[in-house]
Amino acid sequence: MKSSPKLRPNGWDGLAAAVVLVLAVACAALVWTGGGQSGPLTAVVSADGETVDQVVLADLTEPEERTYTANGCTLRVTFGPGSAQVTASDCPTQDCVHTGKITRGGQSIVCLPARIVIQLEGGPAADSGVDLVIG
Template identity: 55%
Template sequence: MSTRPFPKLRPGIWDALVAAVVIVLAVVCAGAFWVRGTLAEGELTAVVSMDGQERERFALSDGEMERTYTNHGYTLHLLVQSGELRVAEADCPTQDCVHTGTIGQAGQSIVCLPARIVVQLVRTGGSSDVDVVIG
């Protein structure tokens, strides 16, 4: 009789198989989301909202541009280059909007909480078919 209360457990072939299946499913799901985002139709547009109200829309394909927004005493400088957008400079205390970095795909956003400014990227145009219906 063993003095241990539980037998020593070792990973077996079935454990490795389950782990491999989980990894393959994760890679397939990540690949599907990546392909869907890169092959989407329509023009990539930035939507700037202040205090929950939409203030401006502009296409990222319009070339290089710089926009400045001021709200609640804070100023954000947006920079558009190569179809991507980033906050180049902000005078808010946390600088989270600056540290977000560059965004360039639909669904991504930059938020400045002290200034209450949200910049979201959306696709305009293209097909508006239903993606999925459940139930």
């Protein structure tokens, strides 16, 4: 009957552990600093996957309305200082209108029938406020 070999850590095991530790610290630092979002908060409007308009929200001092038409639907979008909102649409579902205001980078409003997407990019890192409450 053979006895099992004794397993002992060697130098390569220590090197692998050090690499994993360095990567974990780098990922934690990236999350802690907000992922490096920079630049002014900008609303990017795209229709059928192509950018049709960009509005720098930080430059606005009062609300500005713009109208976009695509695929038989018309959207009226209000851009304000730090926010964007679809205020009217003639699409049948009205999901884009019910989305409300978006104010942080990464948020978006989507009108499926018109295939129009309004997405916010840049701006300060997301605040530590509560996004969801369960229970």
